[in-house]
Amino acid sequence: MSNRQAEIAAALDVTPPFKDDAAVAKEVERRKAFIKHTLRSAGLKVLVLGISGGVDSSTAGRLAQLSVEELRAETGDGAYRFVAVRLPHGEQHDEADAAAAMRFVAADEEATVNIAGAVKGLAGTVSHLAGLSEARRDFVTGNIKARIRMVAQYTIANAYDGLVIGTDHAAEAVMGFFTKFGDGACDLAPLSGLVKGQVREVARFLGAPETLVMKVPTADLEELNPGKPDEHAHGVTYAQIDAFLHGEKVPAEAYDIIVKTYDKTHHKRALPFVP
Template identity: 55%
Template sequence: MGVQLRSRTNVDARHELERRRDFLCAAMRESGQHTLVLGISGGVDSTVAGRLAQLAVEQLREEGEQAWFVAMRLPYGVQQDAEDAERALAFIQPDEVLEVNMQAGSDALLEALESGGLAFTDAHQRDFVLGNIKARQRMVVQYAVAGARGGLVIGTDQAAEALMGFFTKYGDGACDVAPLTGLTKRQVRLLGQQLGAPAELVDKAPTADLESLAPQKLDEVALGVSYDEIDAFLENRDVSRPAFDTIVTTYRRTEHKRQLPLTPD
């Protein structure tokens, strides 16, 4: 699995930062696009990816090319950890910040579905569906900005989330470029430290924060296994039997998320 997800046991943080910044530069040159777009949540993944994006566009501008980074704030109503998002933006120093509140649009879509006849078994199923709507609406908004600005949308997927399928299909799993690919959660934190990101963000307990009935629910609670155990699995280190079983079962169950659409032979 680690080979498929391109994870490695050890990385050199400085080298990886340069390599992944240069990857973003090359992607812009090859695509002919001149803008990068990324939603900033206040977590370590978007903080590291956002700073890499800003470094990439600055590098391109030094070389005489047109390049711009648009960071986006995409809260649903009032974000409980909004201070972390603001702290991340202060560190990233993006060229531009756009904010779009996703609540009205997400709620309206869910209400339209219900008006059209969609029924839910209970409040938790409804909340789950709304969470995926939020994630997909956020990507709709980012692609709208990319379309208006001639840009590429950045994804924050890394090896731990990819392994567990811990992303919304065609939501946060949709992007044009994924500069954190192959990194374990520990390694993303290592890159954040190398960049000089605030310790509060680097060491922050991750949360997708998509469930209205369980705000700020920790990823590790939702996954049923810790990131330390997921990273150990990816790095071919020993993990407990319960963690191993949870990881393998989840990987198999979420395989469809890592594949292109099925087509007939």
């Protein structure tokens, strides 16, 4: 392990590789305990999370549902509950995966907020988008989608006096692969420190369908590149990112991309900057 690998892994509090199923089970219990403690410490009883149809939100959502079920059993208070929110932009091309994720999560309450109108309304009132190239405008609008989705989640959480869950984990954090004040905004992030492969291991342990566990990850924010795989945006694979974070040797090109991207995206992990 290089000094930079060790430094970055420590900064992101990366979880060591799981040795066996017992280690996965222990980690699941630890993260459920974290969710329950966070909710009770806030004096609140509702959790909210957007479910996209990918493995990250499916895993975080199922952990949230199990946590509130345990809280109800432990306290006798039926007010503890989890709200899973579908947040499509018009028609979702992977609708079948999103529906499968909702069935797996089995939330106490389900809601759908189609963000297309809000995104179109905001984009249409900002004149600064007009002079951009088609590709740049598509990219900026993608970030509007991510931020509108978080506004919707916080609106529901505010209505119920609850907390919003985020799905960030170490493999995304190291690449700065999230939208500031969009999917990067949340009250608690129960997957933090896990690499992508570990998120899949947890999902599989919780009983997620293999199609969700191994689904090709995509932020799916760009109209010009619908379903664009994360790895195409990264320039490296999640297997390489995971190996880097766990101190294993990776190809020099992948090493350089990960380190340079980590340094370049520092501003996204250290907000706000202060004197």
